[in-house]
Amino acid sequence: MGVTAGSVLNRLLCDKGHLTKPSNPTTVKAITSKILTYLDSGHLPKAVSILFASPFPFQFSLYAHLFQLCSSNRAILEVRKVESHLVTFSPIPPIFLLNRAIEAYAKCGSLGDARELFEEMPQRDGGSWNALITAYSQTGNPEDAFGLFIKMNRSGFLPNEITFASVLGSCAAVLALWLSRQIHAVIFKYGFNGNVILGSSLVDIYGKCGVMRDARGIFDEIQNPNDISWNIIVRRYLEMGEGKEAIIMFFQMFVAAVRPLNFTFSNALVACSSITALEEGMQIHGAAIKMGFENDEVVLSSLIDMYAKCGELENACAIFDQPKSKNLISGTSIVSGYAMSGQTWKAREFFNEMPERNVVTWNAMLAGYTHYFQWEEALNFIFLMVNTTKNIDQVTLGLILKVCAGLSDVEMGKQVHGFIYRHDFCSNIFVGNGLLDMYGKCGYLKSAKTVWFHQISQCRDRISWNTLLSSYARHGRSELAMKIFCEMQLEETPDEYTFAILLAACANIFALEQGKQIHGFMIRNGYTMDSVVRGALVDMYSKCHSIEYAIMVFKERASRDVILWNSMILGCCHNYKGREVLKCFGLMEDEGIKPDHVTFRGVLHACTYEGFVELGRQYFDSMTNEYGIIPRLEHYECMIELYSQWAYMDELENFVKNMPFDPTVPMLTRVLDACRRHGCLRLGQWAAQRLNE
């Protein structure tokens, strides 16, 4: 251990004999210039080591300079030497220099030295308090910083801007909203409310605490918000899920003529991805180039990710091909972009050619396979991953569990469970919920319950409850689901997702009364009926053959997206109201809503019920020709059903023999059945032969 601040100071105070020595200008001057030479060549320890060659004090500015250099170099031993020289040879060291020493100790990570020097100082000023409060605040000791702040006030020192900034920093670290509001009031009282830094800090805290209205109010009152202030407000909107507002504020920066930081560009671009605002993203791209960010690695990576997430893979790749763009992060963005747009094959090709990958890259690829239900590929990839890299984290485990659930492979799920147990991922809520979901989807409700009580009982959240509910609902245990819902309300507020699960549970067992009760509960408790919930309601009412109620919910509000239209269309299908389906399809188009593959499933079903064979064929053709939707397996199944049921045997034969893929077993069975019923030998023989193959 070196000499601590306090002990040197004590020696100084007890033994003042050598303090009366006169200074020697020539010695001091010579050593100063030697020290400066060392500093110029970057030799801080050497410079400090010759301090004691002079038994006289140096100019104060030299000490200040040395403390600053020690801080940036984290050179604790040198701080001690400089302080030692200062207090040994200056009769009364100026307070500001000792404050610098406190700051230097703190920057070097030694709160002990900082505190000791503070305690032993013969005299303190407000700056000394500030230095120590900042020291505690910046080293992650917010409680101590608050304590010192109170002590400072009691000792009769008035806090200034610096004090408030430090204390607010601690408030932000522990989200102390209530304390922040009080300090906000005091700041106002002292007239510091025009201060940009304090204003920005308050915006930061209110934003972090989720009260964006207050945050925005303060932001609007800052007279000249600077780049950091703008960065904070954009970032906070983004974090609160208000991507649109974040982008609006970003463009406001240009009106205010403040040059954005590269991080602000990055935040704004993430905001664009979050709401797939490609148009705005491209404008930001243009602005970035105009303002000279075309070689900024952070901005380039963010641009690549924005284009990839918005489905513009060509643009993303074009930027990636620029020399400054190629790195692990942007490469991972490309993999993720291809994977999550369904082009898993391209993603894999790119993945295989990457010079380096990390766990995020691997997860991005795996997420693509799971998202598109490519279980076989996912499984092979998992084996490759386990054999290639030791890096598996909670995201990987969550995805692997998703694969187990998708394949209903509970044996593999149990093995993963063992791995989770052995590698101490048990306390991770993300993994815990994944386990719960896996057992639930595999129908192992008992195991799900064990996970529930023994693994996540301490840390369960709303997602855990929803997962448990949906595993009971999926297996027709509706009454139990309702009971669990009652328990849930004791510790979590249900969300829209909860109700969608419950309504689906009711629909599955045709529990109209309970469905109505949930509907009423939501209305009484002021839940927003978003399109997911309205879809679940339409679905429940139509499955329970209360089509009038379904229509009522459907017509309630004007905003209807494709999902809600689909719910209504499938609801009509359930009630064998084929003509209504086709009517809906027309109205939907009038509203400007583009039909998707689910819509066409409903439409083709409707044509089957009503016997509109020719119309059904026209709709099927229009999918590719007019709407750009590639027919899926289920649409081919619908057409086979349509022709089979209405005995259009020539059309059936032509259709089934010209599909772009081999007919599946259920398809051939259906064809064979139709041939038997309508006496079509040739096609029947063909189907039987294909079945035997």
Added chain:
DNA sequence: GTAGGGTTAG
């Protein structure tokens, strides 16, 4: 001379 934000990918 002391004070604030942020690190893009799953």
